[in-house]
Amino acid sequence: MTVHFKKAAIVGIGLIGSSLARMLKEYNVADCISACARSEKSRKTVLELNIADAVFEKPQEAVHDADIVFVCTPVGSIPAVIKEFMPFLKTKAIISDVGSVKAEIIKKVFPELREDVFFVPAHPVAGTEKSGPENGFSELFQGRWCILTPTPQTDRTALSVVRAVWETAGMKVDEMTAKRHDTAMALMSHLPHLIAYTIVGTAADLETETRQDIIKYAAGGFRDFTRIAGSDPVMWRDIFLNNTEAVLDGLQRFCEDLTVLQKAIRQKDAATLQNWFERTRRIRNEVVEARQDQPENEKLLLKNKG
């Protein structure tokens, strides 16, 4: 299925929003792209880099006459933003989002939904630690998964349209319940980010000499953690505030396992350590076999290299 829109709106034009805008342009999915950015700096960047055809401060201006609206703001503001522009949508408009948490968003958006517009909750699972419209690129989504979390009320045609957009972006698309999505993401993405944020903070609190050494010599391990912990603070604050239960449950399991390894180190229990590390190496191999091992950063690196 191919899709084409006369006008697509992107509300919130950071890394994901601007990558999507670039993709819609390059693949000729929309004749006109209208963007909304709250900050003047972002609006300037969007125009300078020609990321959208028009850019507005207020969501209602951006969504005017749009066939489809992608909300790409931090998770915490998605329901409020949708509520804000709802009266200004044309009839039969499709609203979709890119939030990393789905159940909370669905819970808050559905009661606000007009009967003549459609909402398709979606999560393109792609990104880098960078934020801002200047860091987006149209290939960001290629080869990665997009997860749609429709409810029984979701319009099937609108669902197919959103699926087609992400397939055009090069994504593999799956559907599942919001709960299943949120549980998997808590372990796969949210908890690793929380842990990376924690340990980089721990390092920041160290005595001056050790702290300076760590930054100066930063190598594998800490370097990877700083990359993760360099991710957008507001985006991640909102994720933890909106997927609280699943994250805390994952954290509990993680802490239990950490205690096991802590004890093994204290008791110099070589067998427990080695068995554990061999088991995790097998998981790495499964990820590589699932072809999920190439970071988005490397795609960009290869692209820029030509």
Next chain:
Amino acid sequence: MTVHFKKAAIVGIGLIGSSLARMLKEYNVADCISACARSEKSRKTVLELNIADAVFEKPQEAVHDADIVFVCTPVGSIPAVIKEFMPFLKTKAIISDVGSVKAEIIKKVFPELREDVFFVPAHPVAGTEKSGPENGFSELFQGRWCILTPTPQTDRTALSVVRAVWETAGMKVDEMTAKRHDTAMALMSHLPHLIAYTIVGTAADLETETRQDIIKYAAGGFRDFTRIAGSDPVMWRDIFLNNTEAVLDGLQRFCEDLTVLQKAIRQKDAATLQNWFERTRRIRNEVVEARQDQPENEKLLLKNKG
């Protein structure tokens, strides 16, 4: 200072040893490179890929007549290996190592040292999650730090020679005490690895559906953690058994900080979360400014791309 050896020996020819061997050949640092590998498979690979001129099963055979010997085995076996080949070294030979833990190695090696040979403890801080001689490459060390941890007994000339080798490999070289090195590494490398090993293990224990989802959709966060947790099990077992005190101390600090964030999530304390994440983003920026942000994997990627 440039150095040249008639014969260099590399005992333990995995990722680091084989990268060093390739570098010594490509930069014409040694006329002859002799390697030691315990496994027949590794010996075969070394010969097939022409990584060394000769390869032996026993360390004493590899070190015969060598001007310098690099011990590149896992940390736990470095002292025993050095003790094993000690009687077979020629007089004035230099022994160096690449272990990620320094105090324990120094403590065990110095009492065994012959008076007519020199030992220079070193740690080239570079690597990827891959192991084995087939995964080495001569550029691995470029632009990264090598830390030398001499004691007051370390011969100054031998120290300069080892420094020159790593500078030839493209490394920046610093000197510090073994204790300072081990403290920094515990936080910068050992603890992040422990945490990555833990969470990937936590994921492996989940109910089937969630476990499968996590591997199938693996994106930033978990994907990065699986890469770290795919590192060599024996190498890392030995690191934790030999830097126990500093790792457990770092772990204690980490757990305290994790509890703070756990509480902030449970209480939906947005300000604490956002402040924390903004602080860690600044640390990331410091790492980028220190030019320590490019992973070795990317160098290899760009190299293979041509």
